[in-house]
Amino acid sequence: MTGILLQSAIISTPIEWYILLSAALFTIGACGVMFKRNAIIIFASVELMLNAVNLLLVAFSSYHSDASAQVFVFFIMAVAAAEVAVGLAILSMIYRNVKSIDIDVLSKLRH
Amino acid sequence: MxxxxxxxxxxxxxxxxxxxxxxxxxxxxxxxxxxxxxxxxxxxxxxxxxxxxxxxxxxxxxxxxxxxxxxxxxxxxxxxxxxxxxxxxTESHKHIYLKFAAVGSALLLLITLVAALKGAEKLTAAAPLNTNVGLIKNLGTTLFGEYLFPFEVSSILLLAAMVGAIMIGKKDIK
Structure with a gap:
């Protein structure tokens, strides 16, 4: 029953809707990177961009019945987790020294 | 209706x-x-x-x-x-022109992305649609067969990230 129900999700929704959705999410993430000054929100926007790419990879994987793209999504998740751990450690270290995470203040890399 | x-x-x-x-x-x-x-x-x-x-x-x-x-x-x-x-x-804000520039360039990026990916519309679902592809059995077979080496490399990456985060986060490294 669920197999029939979920199978219709791929058939009823054309791939271009997924392309449009993930392009929109990626653009919002890119906008956030350019728009915000808080370094943590910039990190969050980068996560949003990574997730847009993940969504499109999973969509193509389902349309082709190919598991390789879903394995790539695993690797992207692992890289994102590593990136967030190191990035937030750097940011908290900077905050301890500079007392700010405004990227316009941090543009010198030294203080 | x-x-x-x-x-x-x-x-x-x-x-x-x-x-x-x-x-x-x-x-x-x-x-x-x-x-x-x-x-x-x-x-x-x-x-x-x-x-x-x-x-x-x-x-x-x-x-x-x-x-x-x-x-x-x-x-x-x-x-x-x-x-x-x-x-x-504590949140500071960019100048209004910079905000307009950011939104404008993001919209240009959206237009470029949609235009570049337009050809994929002809792509249709594969003929024998396999709904079991996302199950753990299929993914595990692919991950530990074809992609075993990248999997090991990603484990080293996670270890390096963990050590790096701890070293950066330490108060004073002597």
């Missing part, structure tokens, strides 16, 4: 609903002034994307996505924001 509505499968409605939630909350991530609200909206976006994974028959990825993103990464974000005691007052 009612027959028209019934002709559309329920999964299509779920797709529209999840897309709407994901899009709206993604905009709110960028638009909201309070950093904690931004991160909370990002968590809702991630749940909507997990719902999309379920619709696309990637059941295992949906569960892993919720555990890794909503469970681990977002908690880390919230913890760091609360540790730094950031709120609406």
């Amino acid at each position: 009612s027959t028209l509505l019934l002709n559309i499968p329920v999964t299509q409605y779920m797709f529209y609903f999840l897309s709407f939630v994901a899009f709206l909350c993604a905009i709110m991530v960028v638009a909201s002034k309070n950093p904690i609200h931004s991160i909370l909206y990002l968590i809702i976006t991630f749940f909507a994307i997990a719902g999309h994974y379920l619709l696309l028959n990637a059941q295992f990825l949906a569960v892993v996505h919720i555990i890794v993103y909503a469970g681990a990464i977002m908690v880390l974000f919230l913890y760091v924001i609360m540790m730094m005691n950031l709120n609406e007052d």
Whole structure:
């Protein structure tokens, strides 16, 4: 029953809707990177961009019945987790020294 | 009218609903002034994307996505924001022209992306549609067969990231 129900999700929704959705999410993430000054929100926007790419990879994987793209999504998740751990450690270290995470203040890399 | 509505499968409605939630909350991530609200909206976006994974028959990825993103990464974000005691007052803003420039260039990027990916419309679903592709058995066979070496490399990457984060986070390295 669920197999029939979920199978219709791929058939009823054309791939271009997924392309449009993930392009929109990626653009919002890119906008956030350019728009915000808080370094943590910039990190969050980068996560949003990574997730847009993940969504499109999973969509193509389902349309082709190919598991390789879903394995790539695993690797992207692992890289994102590593990136967030190191990035937030750097940011908290900077905050301890500079007392700010405004990227316009941090543009010198030294203080 | 009612027959028209019934002709559309329920999964299509779920797709529209999840897309709407994901899009709206993604905009709110960028638009909201309070950093904690931004991160909370990002968590809702991630749940909507997990719902999309379920619709696309990637059941295992949906569960892993919720555990890794909503469970681990977002908690880390919230913890760091609360540790730094950031709120609406500490948030500084860019000049209005810079904001317009950012939104304009993002729109240009959207147009470019949509135009570049336009040819994929001809792509249709593979003839024997396999709905079991997202199950843990198939993914495990692929991951530990074809992609065994990248898997080991990613474990080294995670170890290096963990050691690096601890070394950076230490108060004074002597």
